[in-house]
Amino acid sequence: MTGLRFSALAAVALLAALNGCKGETAGNDPVSEHGMAVRPVTVTTADGKAHIFKSEVAANEAQQQQGLMYRPRLAPDAGMLFAPYPPDGGPPRAASFWMENTPNALDIIFIRADGTIATIGENAVPLSRAKVESGEPIAAVLEIAGGRAAELGIAAGDKVTWK
Template sequence: MLAIVAVLGLGAGGVAIQQGVFTRTPPTDATAKALLPVTITSANGAHVFQVERATTAAEQARGLMYRTDLKPDGGMLFAPYPAEGGGPREANFWMKNTPTPLDILFIRADGTIAIIAENTVPFSETPVPSREPVAAVLELVGGRAADLGIAEGDRVTWAK
């Protein structure tokens, strides 16, 4: 559990004291979302990941922020992207509040990988662009795409 305590003191200007404790508890088995199998078929075979699915605008805005519990064959699928619909469009992701490097795979409407942004920089606010319209985005632990030989043009499938 992460706890943050904020305290403002009574200063010369008469500022009132305000205290608050904010906690974030990682999901437990009872509260965790069901995992979705996602398969990436590359030149050296099929690679299956068990990922969380972000389908709402709020889930997609939060993504994997604050997470330190990522598994090598886990991740998050943003599908459909964007959550509010309207068909494929260019995407920009960032790493704000994300402590773990990620591989961000931008996926075209036909299921092929358009771009792989490898080992993105933790906590960076620099946009990571898709550079073309995409229908989904898959985030994996940084370095997994290279480790497994996953490349642009490989096919990504999951139960819709």
């Protein structure tokens, strides 16, 4: 009986490992080709329209430092969520981002601890070291394709949610 139980446990472990290879995390979030969890991030505008972005979650310092550098393109419904920001889980603080090694214009959406948008750095210049600043303490950042915020009517004060 012990051998059978061991085999059953080994089979369960093997299935769990194989499931991990299908691109899912332990929490069943899909995983991007870059090894980050992918979650829907919803931006609800003042007029009540909800816009959903399939966002990679840059949750640790290494992922946040890499960000979207070297990515050839970002789909219109894609994004990258830097959460928590800062990655050490400390209290919200002012942030500045730059676009070095990032070949695509991005809208950088700075999010307060209450989930509202503080500011948006629209169409940040590709490959630039110029700082794009939050202007106040923030708890998360969402990067989306450059020009999408204006196209969708996303503005300061709108609400951003994710799981």
